[in-house]
Amino acid sequence: MAHRKSRNPNHPRKGSSIKVEPIRDIEDIWQIKRFLHDHPRDLCLFVLGINTAFRASELLSITVGQVEHSCLGDLLEIKQRKTGKYRAVALNRSAITAIRFWLNAYPESHRRPESALFRSRTGEALKVPTVTRMVKKWAEMAGLRGNYGSHSLRKTWGYHQRVQMSTAVPILMEAFGHSNQKQTLDYLGIQSGEIMDIYLKLEL
Numbered sequence: 003m004a005h006r007k008s009r010n011p012n013h014p015r016k017g018s019s020i021k022v023e024p025i026r027d028i029e030d031i032w033q034i035k036r037f038l039h040d041h042p043r044d045l046c047l048f049v050l051g052i053n054t055a056f057r058a059s060e061l062l063s064i065t066v067g068q069v070e071h072s073c074l075g076d077l078l079e080i081k082q083r084k085t086g087k088y089r090a091v092a093l094n095r096s097a098i099t100a101i102r103f104w105l106n107a108y109p110e111s112h113r114r115p116e117s118a119l120f121r122s123r124t125g126e127a128l129k130v131p132t133v134t135r136m137v138k139k140w141a142e143m144a145g146l147r148g149n150y151g152s153h154s155l156r157k158t159w160g161y162h163q164r165v166q167m168s169t170a171v172p173i174l175m176e177a178f179g180h181s182n183q184k185q186t187l188d189y190l191g192i193q194s195g196e197i198m199d200i201y202l203k204l205e206l
Contacts, residue, residue, distance in 0.1 A: 022151040023191060024161035025052070025141070031158070033144045042104040044136060047120050047128075049100035051155025054091045055177055058133045058152035059083050066108070067115025069093075069101050085179055160190050 025031055031052065038045035050061055060080045068078065072093055079090040093101075104119075118127035134151040141150035160178065163169040175186040 021149065021191075022154045022157065023148045024154055024157035025144075025146070025150075026158075026161060026165075028162075030144045030146060034140045037140065037143050042100075042107045043120060044140075046100040046104035047133070047136070048140065048155065049096055051152075052158045053094055053097045054078070055156040055159040056080055056089075056091065057082070057084065057156060058130045061155075062118070062120055062127050062130065062133070064119040065115060066105070066113055066117045066119055069119060070105055070115070072098060072101060074098050082179065087179075089177075089179075157190060160186070164190060 025034070034048060035045065038048055047061065050056070050064075051058070054061075060082060063080060063083075064078070072078065074093065074095055076093050077090040078093055079088050081088050101119075105113075112121065112125050117125075120128045122128055122132075130152055137150050137152055137154055141148075141154070156178075160174050163174060164171070171183045171186055174190075175183055178186055178189065180186045180189065
């Protein structure tokens with residue numbers, strides 16, 4: 003008798019729009035980091051994703067030579083595949099630590115300046131669908147319900163920039179390469195919550 007496969011709780015329902023979510027809880031972020039501690043490549047991918055807001059395709063285009071000598075505050079400039087424009091990001095302490103942790107474990111036989119930073123076991127650069135599967139797995143391991151994928155990484159950066167740091171929406175719009183502020187708010191999924199807050203914060 004055939005058994006039905008258990009449904010992945012992070013997979014969208016049939017007919018629904020595929021819109022991934024940010025990781026909203028800091029504790030969930032730390033939990034995923036703990037899960038990935040023994041997997042330095044995956045930890046580096048996760049940390050860079052949530053600290054730079056690069057798209058998955060842009061993260062996967064990074065080479066060893068671009069980051070192997072990077073220090074705190076150095077700029078990492080990546081060509082955006084969607085717009086064709088270059089975007090520079092300052093690497094913070096978390097990003098530098100994760101890069102060094104991974105490069106210390108990077109196989110010497112494949113470690114050349116032109117080598118993909120995020121490589122598969124065969125030595126080739128990872129693909130975006132693979133990253134999507136990885137993020138879904140990490141979310142499931144952390145007990146998160148909802149739809150998560152490669153875009154969740156950059157959305158997580160934007161969500162916490164707005165909610166924790168109160169970064170202005172026009173700045174986030176520029177960072178994401180969006181055409182208007184509504185697109186940015188919709189992308190981060192926080193507009194409705196902010197509108198509710200304005201009623202609660204002001205008492206006349």
